[in-house]
Amino acid sequence: MNTLEIFSYLKKAGISESHSEAITYVLKESNFYCDFATKTDLKDLRYEMKCLEHRLTNKVGAIVVGTASVVILLDKYL
Numbered sequence: 001m002n003t004l005e006i007f008s009y010l011k012k013a014g015i016s017e018s019h020s021e022a023i024t025y026v027l028k029e030s031n032f033y034c035d036f037a038t039k040t041d042l043k044d045l046r047y048e049m050k051c052l053e054h055r056l057t058n059k060v061g062a063i064v065v066g067t068a069s070v071v072i073l074l075d076k077y078l
Contacts, residue, residue, distance in 0.1 A: 003028050 003024045010020035037045075 006027060007020050007024045010023055011017060015023070
């Protein structure tokens with residue numbers, strides 16, 4: 001629904017022109033500041049989270065291998 005339709009609907013409902021203008025303006029401005037996530041945004045977010053999951057898995061794996069290597073070396077030389 002565009003602002004002209006809102007304005008016309010309010011006037012037909014018996015609201016004064018100045019009040020209709022004010023209400024229409026507030027509705028228009030409130031939509032300007034609303035950021036809704038689109039399906040594409042959510043798809044991109046899922047992809048980024050999958051990439052992050054893989055990176056974290058790799059890092060944890062590297063930490064486990066590094067820790068195991070240190071334990072083996074310490075056991076061998078101590």
